[in-house]
Amino acid sequence: MSDPHFQTADDFRSLLADAPAVLTVTDADLAVQFASPAVERILGYDADSIVGSDWLDFVHPEDRERVRAALAAPGSRSDTGTEYRFRDAEGEWVWIESFTGDGPERELDYRVFSSRDVSERPRFEAQFNQFVTHTSDVLTVFDRQGTVQYISPSVERVLGYDQSAMQDADLFEYVHPDDLPEAIEQFGRMIEDSSHHAIIEHRYRTADGEWIWTESRGKQITTGPLAGQILVTTRDISERKHHEQELERQNQRLERFSDAISHDLRNPLDVLDGSLELARETGAEEHFERAERSIDRMYTLIDDLLVLAKQGVDPEDVEPIDVGDVARRAWSMVETRDADLAVDAETPVTADSGALLELLENLFRNAVEHGGSDVTVTVGTEPWGFYVEDDGAGFTDGTDEVFDPGYSTATDGTGFGLCIVEQIVDSHDWDVIATASERGGARFEFVCRND
Structure with a gap:
């Protein structure tokens, strides 16, 4: 017995019009032979008006080949559906999902599929794509061999690489050689143990060839279509590492500062204490003079230690500096006796002028104290930075200890001049090399990596 609700064709059309999906029949080339009345409610077209049209003409150009492969194949069936953009009657692109049914037992020249509006779902996907594009993290999916299966668009902003160029890449080739063993070891652990959550800090080579510090967090995916692959998020932590390194340098300064106070101030204090005791007992003038010399030395030490403790560079104060001008100013502030200054500086150096x-000033004092009163000091620039050299006695004990706190070969030196120099070098992220000059004196080369 037939269902009493579907006694006429109008009843059936009404059912199709209210259905949540559009039922479409096309020929083998996807030319529309029939479209159910729901097409008007869902996509805005009159059902009869699109008969004879090519279904692919309504599909977004970027999606057409994918849709053709999914819908036009003979006897095709899709349990998961095919999502694509479809132009509605108002000319807007809406997202629809089409399902093909079971293919007929014999090959026929028509295709049957149902389509529903899923615009809300791709809207979420668009938001997700916007997130992975603009987030500060690079999202990467690796297979078990370490090959990139997916990398988020943010890789271009964070590391400078084009997203498509990184597809199928081996990202281990971009990891700093010193950090590679740990990166490989952690990747292996994620493959062997699905519960292992790796967190490592390592350096990545950017598209500009620079090394930046990054933090990567990874874990094996255990469910869904990506099960067994490795998901890793990577972010640039260069600024954090810079602050950590600066803090470490400050801690080292404090340690050297405390060592200097405990050791180098104790000596003149002991001398002062002994001299005063002898002065009380004998009243001899020489003991008072010795005590005064100890007090003067303590003042000098305190001045140097305060400079050592305060050294640091504010990035906002760094600018291109004429080394020659600063050298002449420094020379005028130092007791140089009969010494001479020669300047051969043409290239500016990016530095804090103070x-x-x-x-x-410290290098000039050092040159006069150790090179003699008639020493000639030369300041010059090179493509890699600048240098300061003299024609004095040079490093009689070698250069291994010259930057150590308290080290001095002069009887009245505090031993902190070159230590202050090294600290200023560190605060600029330069390198300093102590070597012999062509004239046998001391030469200090400052390699300015930020120039």
Whole structure:
């Protein structure tokens, strides 16, 4: 017995019009032979008006080949559906999902599929794509061999690489050689143990060839279509590492500062204490003079230690500096006796002017104290930075200890001049090399990596 609710064709059309999906029949080339009345409610078209049209003409150009492969194949069936963009009657692109049914037992020249509006779902996917594009993290999916299966668009902003160029890449090739063993070891652990959550800090080579510090967090995916693959998020932590390194340098300064106070101030205090005791007992003038010399030395030590403790560079104060001008100013502030200054500086150096002035003053004092009253000091620039050299006695004990706190070969030296120089070098992220000059004196080369 037939269902009493479907006694007429109008009843059936009404059912199709209210259905949540559009039923479409096409020929083998996807030319529309029939579209159910729901097409008007869902996509805005009159059902009869699109008969004879090519279904692919309504599909977004970027999606057409994928839709053709999914819908036009003979006897095709799709349990998961095919999502694509479809132009509605108002000319807007809406997202629909089409399901093909079971293919007929014999090959026929028509295709049957149902389509529903899933615009809300791709809207979420668009938001997700926007997130992975603009987030500060790079999202990467690796297979078990370490090959990139997916990398988020943010890789271009964070590391400078084009997203498509990184597909199928081996990202281990971009990891710093010193950090590679740990990266490989952690990746292996994620493969062997699905519960292992790896967190490592390592350096990545950017598209510009620079090394930046990154933090990667990874874990094996255990469910869904990506099960067994490795998901890793990577972010740039260069600024954090810089602050950590600066904090470490400050801690080292404090340690050297405390060592200097405990050791180098104790000596003159012991001398002062002994001299005063002898002065009380004998009243001899020489003991008072010795005590005064100890007090003067303590003042000098305190001044140097305060400079050592305060050294640091504010990035906002760094600018291109004329080394020659600063050298002449520093020379005028130092007791140079009969010494001479020669300047051969043409290239500016990016530095903090106050710190550079302090550095040159200490080098000039050091040259006069150790090179003699008639020493000639030369300041010059090179493509890699600048140098300060003299024609004095040079490093009679070698260069291994010259930057150590308290080290001095002069009887009245505090031993902190070159230590201050090294600290200023560190605060600029430069390198300093102590070597012999062509004239046998001391030469200090400052390699300015930020120039």
